[in-house]
Structure formats: structure tokens, C-alpha cells
Amino acid sequence: MAIFQRGDQKPLNLTKENIGDMATRVHHIHHVAKDPQVAADFYIEHFGGKIFTPAMDYVGSTYMSVMLDGVEIRIRGLRPTDNDEIVKVGRGLHHFGIQVDDLDAVAERLEKAGVEFTKKPGPGVLGSKTSFIKAPDDVLIELVEEP
Numbered sequence: 001m002a003i004f005q006r007g008d009q010k011p012l013n014l015t016k017e018n019i020g021d022m023a024t025r026v027h028h029i030h031h032v033a034k035d036p037q038v039a040a041d042f043y044i045e046h047f048g049g050k051i052f053t054p055a056m057d058y059v060g061s062t063y064m065s066v067m068l069d070g071v072e073i074r075i076r077g078l079r080p081t082d083n084d085e086i087v088k089v090g091r092g093l094h095h096f097g098i099q100v101d102d103l104d105a106v107a108e109r110l111e112k113a114g115v116e117f118t119k120k121p122g123p124g125v126l127g128s129k130t131s132f133i134k135a136p137d138d139v140l141i142e143l144v145e146e147p
Contacts, residue, residue, distance in 0.1 A: 027099035027144045028065070028072040032082075036062045036075045043073055058125065074125075095132065095140035103129050103145035121145075 033039035036055065043049035049066035053074075056063055061077035074097075100106045103121045111117065116134045121143075124130030129145040 025099060026071055027097035027142075028074050029096050030074045030076070030094045030142070032094040033075050033077060036064055036077045039075045040064055040066050043068055049073065053126075063125070095142050097130075097142040097144045099144050099146065101145065103131060103143055106143060107131050 031039055040049075040051065040055075043066045044051070047068055049068040051064070052067040052072055053063070053065040058076065059079060060081070061079045063074070063076045065072050065074045067073075107117070107121050110133060117131060118134060118140065119130070119132040121129055121131040124142075124144060127147045129147075131143045133141050133143065135141050
């Protein structure tokens with residue numbers, strides 16, 4: 001993946017070979033919504049997103065996703081078991097995801113560094129393996145290893 005440093009026109013090549021198990025790209029943004037279809041329509045109407053995962057039931061709520069310029073926006077409704085601790089005020093940005101190649105290795109490194117986990121590595125949605133960590137200011141980040 002090539003990215004540009006601010007003020008520099010030379011791309012930085014971020015590959016597993018030169019950055020190891022560090023993040024290489026944003027995997028997804030997760031939006032918890034009062035009405036998932038309204039949220040999806042917002043991204044489609046205002047930003048040109050396209051339905052990526054059609055609406056389906058997942059763990060007691062509607063789940064769907066919109067692809068926006070190569071970044072998946074995963075949208076789900078409120079679950080019967082949700083509370084303010086899980087979804088803050090119930091709506092809005094819940095977390096963002098970072099894709100990694102070897103979740104167990106990354107999790108071990110982060111754990112040794114004292115990073116707080118809210119979910120240890122385990123099964124995720126659609127066959128992925130996931131883990132959740134807290135960044136500064138209680139920002140929730142999902143680490144994702146795709147099958």
C-alpha cells in the first residue's frame with residue numbers, strides 16, 4: 001500500500017516486509033444506528049456509497065454494510081442486550097477496525113505493552129477472527145484477521 005507523507009510527493013510503501021505486524025490499512029468503520037437503513041441511505045445519498053452487505057439479522061439486530069471508497073462502513077441496529085456501556089448513548093460511531101495478518105501475534109505484543117482488551121481474540125462476524133482494544137480516550141478499536 002502506498003501513502004503520502006504530508007508535504008511529500010514520494011509514497012511510503014507500507015508492506016508486511018517493512019513494517020512487520022503493524023497495521024496496513026483501515027479495515028472498517030462500525031456505526032451503531034437507531035435505524036440501520038436510514039444510516040446506510042445517508043452514506044449512499046451523501047457520499048456515493050454502495051450496499052456491500054445487504055440487510056440481515058445478526059445477533060438480534062439488523063446488520064448491513066456500505067462500501068465507501070474502499071472502506072466498509074458496517075452498520076447495525078441496537079440489540080436487546082445493548083446498554084449505555086456498550087453503545088454510549090445508543091447511536092453513532094462505535095469503533096473502527098484495523099486489519100492485521102496474524103491477530104494472535106499482534107494481541108500478544110499489545111498485551112505485553114499493557115494495552116487493555118475488551119475482547120480477547122476469538123470468532124468475529126462473517127468468519128473473521130477479532131479482538132477489541134481500548135486506545136487513549138476509550139476509543140474502541142477492533143483488530144480483524146480475515147479468513
